[in-house]
Amino acid sequence: MRNRTAAILICFFGGYFGVHKFYLGNPVLGILYLVFCWTFIPGLISFFEFLGLCFMSDREFDARFNYAEDPNLLAQSSRYPIGSARSRQEATSTLYDLKKLYEDGIITAEEYEVKRRKMLDDI
Known part of the structure; x- marks a missing residue:
């Protein structure tokens, strides 16, 4: 299972290169971040993603990023009321x-x- 604190730290320190996208299970976006890291755009986007992760509740984080490990998490989330x-x-x-x-x-x-x-x- 992915950890929200680890995701926040990875996003802060490696978000410019898309490392957090690989960690959160989205390698396609991680590769795009790597390809465009010279444009400073991934750095700007990862800053806002960092803020989003900081203010996200543990329950919402689990529903968005840990649902593959535990499908019941999706049903428990207030953001995703229907589980499957x-x-x-x-x-x-x-x-x-x-x-x-x-x-x-x-x-x-x-x-x-x-x-x-x-x-x-x-x-």
Whole structure:
């Protein structure tokens, strides 16, 4: 698992050359930083990325950069409320079934709206 403190230090000291991008799992951008390091643009961008990492919460950092090691982190993040494509499919399927029950007259409009709202709030 990647460490936020290590990422901050790597970004501060090696961000100009894109070392932090390799550490955070984005080697394509790391190579672009290396190719364009002579233009000072990667240094400027890495400074703002350094600030972003400093002010990012541990929970958000884990959701963005450690989700491959632990997919449950993505579901726990407030920024990424739906954890995976499977849960999206399950939610869509449940909402479809709920709509079908309403259309068939099995549940009332009020029951449908309450259950739909609860379902959407849980996502």
